Amino acid sequence: MPAEPDGLPSGAIASETAPGGEPGYARVVVDSRLPQLDRLFEYRVPPGMTGVEPGVRVRVPLRGDRMTAGWVVETADARAWEGEVADVEKVVSPVPVLQPEVWALARAVADRAAGGAADVLRVAIPGRQARVEKQWLARERSPLPALPALAESEAVLPRLVEDRRRVAIECAGGVAEVVDLSDAIDSGATNRTAWVGRWAIALAAIARQAVERGEQAIMVVPDHRDQRQLRIALSAAIGSERVVELDARQKNPERYRGFLRCIDGDPVAIIGPRSAVYAPAANLGLLAIWEDGDPLLSEPLAPWVHARDAALVRQSQSGCALVLAGHARSSDAERLVELGFLEHERLGAHRVRVLPSALTDDSRRVPAVAFRAAKEALATQPVLVQVARPGHAPGLRCGDCGVRARCTSCAGPLGRSARGAVPSCRLCGRLAAAWRCQSCHGTTLTEVGRGSTRIAEELGRAFPGVPVMVADGEHERLTVDAKPRLVVATRGAEPIADGGYGAVLLLDGDALLSREGLRVAEEAVRQWATARALAADGATVVLTGAGGTTVTAITGDTTVPFAKAELAERRSLRFPPAVRTASVVGHPDAVAEAIEVLGVLEHLDVLGPVPAPADVVKGSREGELERAIARFAYADGARVAGIARGRVLAAAARPRKPGAPPRLRIRLDDPEPFDGL
Incomplete structure (x- = not known):
């Protein structure tokens, strides 16, 4: 069996092997998601095996004949474990893919998050490509060319x-x-x-x-x-x-x-x-x-x-x-x-004119001030129109009783991607050709809201003869030329225009701010600032349907006062990022035990527990799990992470049925519970 060395450093890669000799032992981090395996295991390097060096990929026995992948973290001539030590089975590659600084980072990051280092390494180190490795090992290093001149x-x-x-x-x-x-x-x-x-x-x-x-x-x-x-x-x-x-x-x-x-x-x-x-x-x-x-x-x-x-x-x-x-x-x-x-x-400095415009008529998509700005800019330049939702109709309701139309498979909202398209689920993508209302059994659907393609159709009628382009998840466009055109884009999908946009219309401000979540206003300001940044110098930016501090943040030269105000409010409410959080999810008894142990910290407070959403942990059912939120100071982060990891390990040691959710999951700095605030 592999052995865990006692008292050895786990945050640095090192070799204790005499120069010119092969090491006798290797300490390996195994590629496993199991929390109880998040430690270094010691293996013997069998006589005649070469290439066992810090950072290389190896295959090692874990339990009996079961082999698993891993990375060598340390090598040494002497063993640190007095019990039986298994042999390294194979050196998969001589390339030291786990560099010392990456191992130190992975270990520290995992400890801070009460997680496993192997989970971090799985993100950090891409899968092996043997042919590429051979080319890299056979390469001839040549000096890089001189840097380009810089004024x-x-x-x-x-x-x-x-x-x-x-x-x-x-x-x-x-x-x-x-x-x-x-x-x-x-x-x-x-x-x-x-x-x-x-x-x-x-x-x-x-x-x-x-x-x-x-x-x-x-x-x-x-x-x-x-x-x-x-x-x-x-x-x-x-x-x-x-x-x-x-x-x-x-x-x-x-x-x-x-x-x-x-x-x-x-x-x-x-x-x-x-x-x-x-x-x-x-x-x-x-x-x-x-x-x-x-x-x-x-x-x-x-x-x-x-x-x-x-x-x-x-x-x-x-x-x-x-x-x-x-x-x-x-x-x-x-x-x-x-x-x-x-x-x-x-x-830098960016000279644009930002005009806020309140929506006085919900049916009017483009207020008069935005229409004028677009018309003037379209004489010589493209115009960007940022909208909140993709598709044709982001929502559908029963035409008889008005109940929101939902997917019969996952209960997600139904929508239409294009005019006349078959309704489909916005979550799982399943088609709902034979939809029937679960409340009144009606079969008529009414469209709710306007998505990017529908707004593009409306703008095409409002600006006859002007080309209209859609940029969203289904229509990816990275750039557009400087020719006059309307570019309707969802948030984050805005293409760059040669020379910048002559006008930027930020529609659906009310839709963005009406969502629930701790960071809704902050996220709206970030997305508006990103779109505003694509405007040409001297362009007009029109923001519709928003008010208050978010408008001030966009119309001013800086968003720093808005960030200060957001942070001050979070601090008064003890919400992130003023404090750190730990989301404790699991069986009621496991959650209660974890909260009791965490309660020894003086400045930690707990929200809940409450019934956890059915999908918060894969394999869980409605009402099966509970969730509590612990809030604590940054200074207590290491202690909370250590306690949390200990409780997860204790829960993992208890047997559970195949396919059942883990008894306990603790996620530090989890944003999900605050999405509905």
């Missing part, structure tokens, strides 16, 4: 990286044209320029500071749209040869090739979505996150660590410069500014 006027926040500053940057909007040296344009194209957000150019200039010092930069973005802009800007600033992308949208060999390039240690900029925060970078000079308030940066897999939290841990370990940047300041970043951990900076 002194193009420098942004000089010495930020050298001085290891930690900064929250509020970036002004606007777009700019840059030389495109990336692969974004086919090699046969004659137009070698592209339009990107000015934010991307600013972050690329900061990343260049790290590369000039021979260091690496990690740049984390919410999605592939932002990644494309940053790739183009970085290619212009440091050359495409120094840009490495890590993205789940890449083909597996391409992603793995990029991952191995990170291990090389060359001074490059590494860009990608949330998982890029774990990229190998032994000589890290800069870690930057764009739009840290975007929900896409929250990891959906256990232990559910937000990229911002992982970045804060990594910065504390490496001492690198840290940047949290966005068009709108998140309440989380504002908390760090008010603590003095981050400095405040504002970059």
Whole structure:
């Protein structure tokens, strides 16, 4: 059986092997989701086996003849366990994919989140591609080309990286044209320029500071749209040869090739979505996150660590410069500014005119002021229309009794993707061709609300002769040219227009703000600021159906006062990010035991328990589980995480039926319970 070494460090990769000799023992973290296996196991390296080094993938026995994958964390000549020790079964690959800094980060992040290190490593390390590995092992290293020339006027926040500053940057909007040296344009194209957000150019200039010092930069973005802009800007600033992308949208060999390039240690900029925060970078000079308030940066897999939290841990370990940047300041970043951990900076200026417009008639989609702004801009430029929902009709009701039409399979809301389309579930996608009302048995459906395609049809009639384009989840468009046209886009799907939009209409403000959730107003401001940033200098931005502090945040030059007010309100209510939380879900007795143990902390308070939603844990049934929310100070985070992990381990040791939900699940910093506030 494998043995757990007693009292050995688990936060660093090390080799205690004499130079020139093969180690006698290896300490391995196994690739398992079971919480009771979240520790280092010691194995003997059998005589004649070579290549057992820190960081490599191995196969090891776990129970009897059962083999499992793992990564070597430490090697040593002497054993630390006095009992029986099993042998390493196989070295899967000689490539040290688990780098020391990544293991230290994974262990610390998992401990902070009361989770398992292997779960973090599964996100951090892509699957092996044998052919790519062979090419990498046989490669001949050659020096990278010189950096492109950079005018002194193009420098942004000089010495930020050298001085290891930690900064929250509020970036002004606007777009700019840059030389495109990336692969974004086919090699046969004659137009070698592209339009990107000015934010991307600013972050690329900061990343260049790290590369000039021979260091690496990690740049984390919410999605592939932002990644494309940053790739183009970085290619212009440091050359495409120094840009490495890590993205789940890449083909597996391409992603793995990029991952191995990170291990090389060359001074490059590494860009990608949330998982890029774990990229190998032994000589890290800069870690930057764009739009840290975007929900896409929250990891959906256990232990559910937000990229911002992982970045804060990594910065504390490496001492690198840290940047949290966005068009709108998140309440989380504002908390760090008010603590003095981050400095405040504002970059650039964006001259636009923002006009709020209240909706006096719900049936009127485009108020007169918005109509005039669009008409004037369409004489020479494209116009962006941001809407809240995709499809034709986002909701349907029974035409007889008015009850909301729902899916008979999952109870999700029904909608129509296009005029005359068969109703379908917006959650599971199941068609409802033979729908019948569960209340009155009627078969007539009435459309509720207007989605992107329906609004596009209406605008086409309002502006005859003007081309109308839809950009949403089903109609992806990254860019549009400068020709006059109407671009109807859902939130987050707005394409960049060459030269910027002549007008931006932010419709459905009332729909955005009427949703339930702790961060509804903050998220609305972020999404409006993102759309406003796509406007050309001097353009008009019209916001409809909103009021109060959200309008002030968008019409002003800065969103910082709004973030301050949001944080102050959360602090008075003891809601995140003013405090941390632990969502405790499980069988009533397990929840009660966990809350009792957590209750020893002086400043911890508990909300609940209450019946947990049926879908909160896979395999659970309505009324089977309970949920309680513990709120605690950041200073108590390590103690709460330790107690939580202990209770999960105790619950996991008890038997349960196959397919049954776990007796206890504790998730730290869980945003879901606050979505309905």
